[in-house]
Amino acid sequence: xxxxxxxxxxPFPGEVHQTAGGGILTSKLDDVINWARSxxxxxxxxxxxxxxxxxxxxxxxxxxFSRFGFEVTRATPRQADxxxxxxxxxxxxxxxxxxxxxxxxxxxxxxAMGACAISGGPFFYNTYxxxxxxxxxxxxxxxxxxCPPRPEALLHAMITLQQKIKNGxxxxxxxxxxxKT
Amino acid sequence: MTNEELKSELLQIQPVITVDExxxxxxxxxxxxxxxSFAKQxxxxxxxxxxxLFCLTCVDWKTHLTMVYHLSSLRFHHNIVVKSKLxxxxxxxxxxxxxxxxxxxxxxEVYEMFGVNFINHPDLRLLILPDGWEGKNPLxxxxxxxxxxxxx
Numbered sequence: 001x002x003x004x005x006x007x008x009x010x011p012f013p014g015e016v017h018q019t020a021g022g023g024i025l026t027s028k029l030d031d032v033i034n035w036a037r038s039x040x041x042x043x044x045x046x047x048x049x050x051x052x053x054x055x056x057x058x059x060x061x062x063x064x065f066s067r068f069g070f071e072v073t074r075a076t077p078r079q080a081d082x083x084x085x086x087x088x089x090x091x092x093x094x095x096x097x098x099x100x101x102x103x104x105x106x107x108x109x110x111x112a113m114g115a116c117a118i119s120g121g122p123f124f125y126n127t128y129x130x131x132x133x134x135x136x137x138x139x140x141x142x143x144x145x146x147c148p149p150r151p152e153a154l155l156h157a158m159i160t161l162q163q164k165i166k167n168g169x170x171x172x173x174x175x176x177x178x179x180k181t
Numbered sequence: 182m183t184n185e186e187l188k189s190e191l192l193q194i195q196p197v198i199t200v201d202e203x204x205x206x207x208x209x210x211x212x213x214x215x216x217x218s219f220a221k222q223x224x225x226x227x228x229x230x231x232x233x234l235f236c237l238t239c240v241d242w243k244t245h246l247t248m249v250y251h252l253s254s255l256r257f258h259h260n261i262v263v264k265s266k267l268x269x270x271x272x273x274x275x276x277x278x279x280x281x282x283x284x285x286x287x288x289x290e291v292y293e294m295f296g297v298n299f300i301n302h303p304d305l306r307l308l309i310l311p312d313g314w315e316g317k318n319p320l321x322x323x324x325x326x327x328x329x330x331x332x333x
Contacts, residue, residue: 092311126326128310128319 038165039069044080049087058151077103088116234281294320
Protein backbone atom coordinates (compact mmCIF):
# COMPACT_ATOMS: atom_id res chain seq x y z
CA UNK A 1 0.00 0.00 0.00
CA UNK A 2 1.70 3.15 -1.12
CA UNK A 3 0.20 6.01 0.78
CA UNK A 4 3.22 8.22 1.05
CA UNK A 5 2.93 10.69 -1.81
CA UNK A 6 -0.66 11.77 -1.04
CA UNK A 7 0.03 12.68 2.53
CA UNK A 8 3.34 14.43 2.17
CA UNK A 9 1.65 17.24 0.31
CA UNK A 10 -0.75 17.76 3.19
CA PRO A 11 0.84 18.65 6.52
CA PHE A 12 -2.59 19.35 7.95
CA PRO A 13 -5.87 18.27 6.37
CA GLY A 14 -7.97 21.18 5.13
CA GLU A 15 -7.74 24.52 3.46
CA VAL A 16 -6.98 27.93 4.87
CA HIS A 17 -9.06 30.85 3.55
CA GLN A 18 -7.19 34.06 4.16
CA THR A 19 -9.29 36.81 5.69
CA ALA A 20 -8.43 40.11 7.26
CA GLY A 21 -6.90 39.56 10.67
CA GLY A 22 -6.07 35.87 10.23
CA GLY A 23 -7.75 33.08 8.35
CA ILE A 24 -10.45 30.43 8.44
CA LEU A 25 -9.63 26.76 8.21
CA THR A 26 -12.13 24.45 6.63
CA SER A 27 -11.66 20.74 7.05
CA LYS A 28 -13.46 17.50 7.77
CA LEU A 29 -13.66 16.52 11.41
CA ASP A 30 -12.78 12.90 10.59
CA ASP A 31 -9.61 14.05 8.87
CA VAL A 32 -8.63 16.19 11.81
CA ILE A 33 -9.30 13.33 14.23
CA ASN A 34 -7.22 10.96 12.13
CA TRP A 35 -4.47 13.55 11.91
CA ALA A 36 -4.47 13.95 15.68
CA ARG A 37 -4.55 10.20 16.32
CA SER A 38 -1.75 9.44 13.95
CA UNK A 39 0.53 11.91 15.66
CA UNK A 40 0.08 10.52 19.12
CA UNK A 41 0.51 6.76 19.04
CA UNK A 42 1.88 5.42 22.29
CA UNK A 43 3.31 1.93 21.96
CA UNK A 44 2.82 -0.80 24.52
CA UNK A 45 5.89 -2.20 26.26
CA UNK A 46 5.80 -5.54 24.51
CA UNK A 47 8.87 -7.37 23.24
CA UNK A 48 9.21 -11.12 23.13
CA UNK A 49 12.66 -11.59 21.63
CA UNK A 50 15.57 -10.04 19.76
CA UNK A 51 13.41 -7.62 17.72
CA UNK A 52 12.70 -5.94 21.05
CA UNK A 53 16.35 -4.92 21.24
CA UNK A 54 15.96 -3.09 17.93
CA UNK A 55 12.71 -1.57 19.18
CA UNK A 56 14.48 -0.29 22.32
CA UNK A 57 17.19 1.09 20.10
CA UNK A 58 14.54 2.88 18.05
CA UNK A 59 13.18 4.41 21.23
CA UNK A 60 16.60 5.55 22.39
CA UNK A 61 18.29 8.86 21.67
CA UNK A 62 19.91 7.90 18.38
CA UNK A 63 16.69 7.09 16.51
CA UNK A 64 14.14 8.49 18.95
CA PHE A 65 10.65 7.59 17.80
CA SER A 66 9.26 10.27 20.11
CA ARG A 67 10.02 12.71 17.30
CA PHE A 68 7.16 11.19 15.33
CA GLY A 69 4.61 11.16 18.12
CA PHE A 70 5.38 7.72 19.54
CA GLU A 71 6.21 9.65 22.64
CA VAL A 72 6.57 7.08 25.41
CA THR A 73 6.08 3.36 25.68
CA ARG A 74 3.39 2.49 28.17
CA ALA A 75 3.52 -0.49 30.46
CA THR A 76 -0.25 -0.83 30.57
CA PRO A 77 -2.55 -1.64 27.65
CA ARG A 78 -5.08 0.90 28.98
CA GLN A 79 -2.82 3.76 27.96
CA ALA A 80 -1.36 2.32 24.78
CA ASP A 81 -2.57 2.81 21.21
CA UNK A 82 -0.15 0.54 19.43
CA UNK A 83 1.36 -2.89 19.93
CA UNK A 84 4.66 -3.48 18.20
CA UNK A 85 4.92 -7.25 18.15
CA UNK A 86 8.68 -7.39 18.49
CA UNK A 87 9.50 -11.06 18.46
CA UNK A 88 8.34 -14.64 18.38
CA UNK A 89 4.85 -15.41 19.62
CA UNK A 90 4.75 -18.86 21.16
CA UNK A 91 1.58 -20.82 21.83
CA UNK A 92 1.76 -19.95 25.51
CA UNK A 93 2.17 -16.24 24.77
CA UNK A 94 -0.70 -16.08 22.27
CA UNK A 95 -3.50 -15.83 24.87
CA UNK A 96 -1.54 -13.12 26.68
CA UNK A 97 -1.14 -11.13 23.48
CA UNK A 98 -4.85 -11.52 22.74
CA UNK A 99 -5.77 -10.34 26.22
CA UNK A 100 -3.47 -7.31 26.01
CA UNK A 101 -4.96 -6.41 22.65
CA UNK A 102 -8.49 -6.76 24.02
CA UNK A 103 -7.64 -4.57 27.00
CA UNK A 104 -6.44 -1.70 24.84
CA UNK A 105 -8.87 1.12 24.21
CA UNK A 106 -10.02 1.78 20.65
CA UNK A 107 -8.60 2.96 18.33
CA UNK A 108 -5.76 0.47 18.47
CA UNK A 109 -3.12 -0.51 15.97
CA UNK A 110 -0.69 -3.36 15.54
CA UNK A 111 2.71 -3.53 13.85
CA ALA A 112 4.15 -7.00 13.23
CA MET A 113 7.89 -6.54 13.46
CA GLY A 114 10.25 -9.10 11.96
CA ALA A 115 10.03 -12.57 10.48
CA CYS A 116 8.70 -14.30 13.61
CA ALA A 117 5.79 -11.93 14.04
CA ILE A 118 4.94 -12.18 10.34
CA SER A 119 5.13 -15.92 9.80
CA GLY A 120 6.91 -17.71 12.60
CA GLY A 121 10.19 -16.95 10.85
CA PRO A 122 12.98 -19.45 11.37
CA PHE A 123 10.61 -21.51 13.53
CA PHE A 124 8.16 -22.04 10.69
CA TYR A 125 9.05 -25.66 9.98
CA ASN A 126 7.79 -28.35 12.30
CA THR A 127 7.73 -26.49 15.56
CA TYR A 128 5.73 -27.50 18.58
CA UNK A 129 5.64 -24.11 20.25
CA UNK A 130 5.57 -21.18 17.83
CA UNK A 131 2.52 -19.40 16.40
CA UNK A 132 3.08 -19.09 12.65
CA UNK A 133 2.40 -15.41 12.38
CA UNK A 134 0.93 -13.09 14.99
CA UNK A 135 -1.97 -12.35 12.64
CA UNK A 136 -3.38 -15.73 13.62
CA UNK A 137 -4.07 -14.12 16.98
CA UNK A 138 -4.78 -10.42 16.43
CA UNK A 139 -5.23 -8.25 13.31
CA UNK A 140 -2.09 -6.57 12.02
CA UNK A 141 -1.92 -3.17 10.31
CA UNK A 142 1.69 -2.99 9.17
CA UNK A 143 4.24 -5.76 8.60
CA UNK A 144 8.01 -5.18 8.65
CA UNK A 145 10.24 -7.88 7.18
CA UNK A 146 13.69 -8.49 8.64
CA CYS A 147 15.41 -10.67 11.17
CA PRO A 148 15.49 -8.40 13.03
CA PRO A 149 14.59 -5.25 11.07
CA ARG A 150 16.88 -2.27 11.61
CA PRO A 151 15.57 0.72 13.58
CA GLU A 152 15.18 2.63 10.31
CA ALA A 153 12.85 -0.11 9.09
CA LEU A 154 10.78 0.14 12.25
CA LEU A 155 10.60 3.92 11.91
CA HIS A 156 9.50 3.48 8.32
CA ALA A 157 6.78 1.09 9.42
CA MET A 158 5.63 3.46 12.14
CA ILE A 159 5.46 6.36 9.71
CA THR A 160 3.61 4.14 7.23
CA LEU A 161 1.10 3.37 9.96
CA GLN A 162 0.65 7.09 10.59
CA GLN A 163 0.02 7.68 6.93
CA LYS A 164 -2.39 4.80 6.81
CA ILE A 165 -4.36 6.34 9.66
CA LYS A 166 -4.29 9.81 8.08
CA ASN A 167 -5.44 8.44 4.76
CA GLY A 168 -7.99 5.92 5.76
CA UNK A 169 -11.18 5.38 7.61
CA UNK A 170 -11.27 5.14 11.35
CA UNK A 171 -11.84 1.72 12.87
CA UNK A 172 -15.40 2.70 13.78
CA UNK A 173 -16.01 3.73 10.19
CA UNK A 174 -14.58 0.49 8.89
CA UNK A 175 -16.80 -1.41 11.29
CA UNK A 176 -19.98 0.47 10.32
CA UNK A 177 -19.11 0.06 6.62
CA UNK A 178 -18.82 -3.66 7.21
CA UNK A 179 -22.18 -3.92 8.98
CA LYS A 180 -23.94 -1.96 6.22
CA THR A 181 -23.03 -4.45 3.53
CA MET B 182 42.15 -35.35 38.85
CA THR B 183 43.30 -35.32 35.27
CA ASN B 184 41.37 -37.18 32.60
CA GLU B 185 43.98 -39.98 32.68
CA GLU B 186 43.61 -40.46 36.42
CA LEU B 187 39.86 -40.29 36.18
CA LYS B 188 39.88 -42.92 33.47
CA SER B 189 41.90 -45.44 35.48
CA GLU B 190 39.88 -44.71 38.62
CA LEU B 191 36.57 -45.17 36.85
CA LEU B 192 37.69 -48.36 35.12
CA GLN B 193 38.54 -49.77 38.52
CA ILE B 194 35.09 -49.03 39.89
CA GLN B 195 33.20 -50.27 36.87
CA PRO B 196 35.22 -52.30 34.36
CA VAL B 197 32.34 -52.64 31.87
CA ILE B 198 32.45 -48.97 30.84
CA THR B 199 34.05 -47.74 27.65
CA VAL B 200 35.73 -44.36 27.51
CA ASP B 201 36.29 -41.81 24.80
CA GLU B 202 39.07 -39.28 25.39
CA UNK B 203 38.77 -37.22 22.21
CA UNK B 204 36.95 -34.32 23.84
CA UNK B 205 37.94 -31.83 26.48
CA UNK B 206 36.20 -33.98 29.08
CA UNK B 207 36.36 -37.68 29.57
CA UNK B 208 33.37 -39.40 27.97
CA UNK B 209 32.12 -42.52 29.65
CA UNK B 210 29.69 -44.91 27.97
CA UNK B 211 27.71 -47.19 30.18
CA UNK B 212 24.83 -49.64 29.88
CA UNK B 213 21.65 -48.23 31.36
CA UNK B 214 21.33 -51.17 33.77
CA UNK B 215 24.74 -50.38 35.30
CA UNK B 216 24.06 -46.69 35.59
CA UNK B 217 22.39 -46.46 39.04
CA SER B 218 25.23 -48.15 40.95
CA PHE B 219 27.87 -46.30 38.92
CA ALA B 220 26.16 -42.96 39.55
CA LYS B 221 26.07 -43.62 43.27
CA GLN B 222 29.79 -44.25 43.33
CA UNK B 223 30.55 -41.16 41.26
CA UNK B 224 28.59 -39.14 43.76
CA UNK B 225 29.72 -40.75 47.00
CA UNK B 226 33.34 -41.80 46.48
CA UNK B 227 35.62 -39.39 48.39
CA UNK B 228 38.25 -38.97 45.68
CA UNK B 229 35.72 -38.45 42.87
CA UNK B 230 33.04 -36.42 44.64
CA UNK B 231 30.92 -35.50 41.64
CA UNK B 232 28.49 -33.38 43.62
CA UNK B 233 27.17 -31.26 40.76
CA LEU B 234 25.11 -32.43 37.80
CA PHE B 235 25.26 -29.41 35.55
CA CYS B 236 23.56 -30.79 32.49
CA LEU B 237 21.18 -33.64 31.84
CA THR B 238 19.88 -34.10 28.35
CA CYS B 239 19.12 -36.57 25.63
CA VAL B 240 19.97 -36.96 21.95
CA ASP B 241 17.83 -38.65 19.31
CA TRP B 242 20.05 -40.45 16.79
CA LYS B 243 17.04 -41.85 14.89
CA THR B 244 18.29 -45.42 15.54
CA HIS B 245 18.51 -44.98 19.30
CA LEU B 246 18.49 -42.38 22.04
CA THR B 247 21.46 -41.34 24.16
CA MET B 248 21.12 -39.96 27.65
CA VAL B 249 23.88 -37.48 28.45
CA TYR B 250 24.91 -36.48 31.97
CA HIS B 251 27.51 -33.79 32.58
CA LEU B 252 29.01 -34.10 36.04
CA SER B 253 31.34 -31.84 37.89
CA SER B 254 33.07 -31.85 41.22
CA LEU B 255 33.03 -28.51 42.97
CA ARG B 256 35.75 -29.74 45.33
CA PHE B 257 38.25 -31.10 42.77
CA HIS B 258 37.14 -29.15 39.69
CA HIS B 259 37.08 -32.16 37.42
CA ASN B 260 34.34 -32.99 34.96
CA ILE B 261 33.09 -36.03 33.13
CA VAL B 262 30.37 -36.81 30.64
CA VAL B 263 28.40 -40.00 31.05
CA LYS B 264 26.44 -41.36 28.10
CA SER B 265 24.00 -44.19 28.04
CA LYS B 266 22.32 -45.68 25.01
CA LEU B 267 18.59 -46.28 25.18
CA UNK B 268 16.22 -48.11 22.91
CA UNK B 269 13.94 -45.82 21.00
CA UNK B 270 10.76 -47.84 21.50
CA UNK B 271 11.32 -48.70 25.12
CA UNK B 272 13.33 -45.79 26.47
CA UNK B 273 13.77 -46.11 30.19
CA UNK B 274 16.52 -45.50 32.68
CA UNK B 275 16.79 -45.22 36.44
CA UNK B 276 16.37 -41.74 37.86
CA UNK B 277 19.31 -39.98 39.51
CA UNK B 278 17.30 -37.35 41.36
CA UNK B 279 17.97 -39.11 44.66
CA UNK B 280 21.67 -38.29 44.15
CA UNK B 281 21.42 -34.94 42.39
CA UNK B 282 18.20 -33.14 43.27
CA UNK B 283 18.47 -30.95 40.18
CA UNK B 284 17.85 -33.99 38.00
CA UNK B 285 14.23 -33.97 39.08
CA UNK B 286 13.14 -31.23 36.70
CA UNK B 287 15.75 -32.01 34.06
CA UNK B 288 14.34 -35.51 33.86
CA UNK B 289 10.83 -34.16 33.60
CA GLU B 290 11.97 -32.09 30.63
CA VAL B 291 13.63 -35.07 28.94
CA TYR B 292 10.49 -37.07 29.69
CA GLU B 293 8.23 -34.61 27.87
CA MET B 294 10.62 -33.80 25.02
CA PHE B 295 12.00 -37.29 24.29
CA GLY B 296 9.61 -39.64 26.03
CA VAL B 297 12.21 -41.24 28.24
CA ASN B 298 10.69 -43.00 31.22
CA PHE B 299 12.68 -42.42 34.41
CA ILE B 300 12.19 -45.34 36.76
CA ASN B 301 11.50 -44.37 40.39
CA HIS B 302 11.19 -40.69 39.59
CA PRO B 303 8.98 -39.19 42.35
CA ASP B 304 6.96 -36.83 40.13
CA LEU B 305 7.24 -37.70 36.46
CA ARG B 306 4.83 -35.37 34.68
CA LEU B 307 5.02 -32.68 32.01
CA LEU B 308 7.18 -29.69 32.88
CA ILE B 309 6.55 -26.98 30.28
CA LEU B 310 4.22 -28.47 27.69
CA PRO B 311 0.50 -28.03 28.21
CA ASP B 312 -1.67 -30.88 29.50
CA GLY B 313 -2.48 -33.61 27.05
CA TRP B 314 0.90 -33.69 25.33
CA GLU B 315 1.86 -37.11 26.61
CA GLY B 316 2.92 -39.42 23.80
CA LYS B 317 3.99 -36.70 21.36
CA ASN B 318 7.63 -35.88 21.95
CA PRO B 319 8.61 -32.68 20.15
CA LEU B 320 12.37 -33.17 20.19
CA UNK B 321 12.27 -36.63 18.65
CA UNK B 322 13.39 -36.54 15.04
CA UNK B 323 10.20 -38.13 13.77
CA UNK B 324 7.96 -35.57 15.48
CA UNK B 325 5.53 -33.90 13.13
CA UNK B 326 3.75 -30.70 13.92
CA UNK B 327 -0.03 -31.07 13.70
CA UNK B 328 -0.25 -27.84 11.70
CA UNK B 329 2.74 -28.67 9.56
CA UNK B 330 2.87 -26.29 6.65
CA UNK B 331 5.97 -27.54 4.84
CA UNK B 332 7.31 -31.02 4.31
CA UNK B 333 11.02 -31.22 3.74
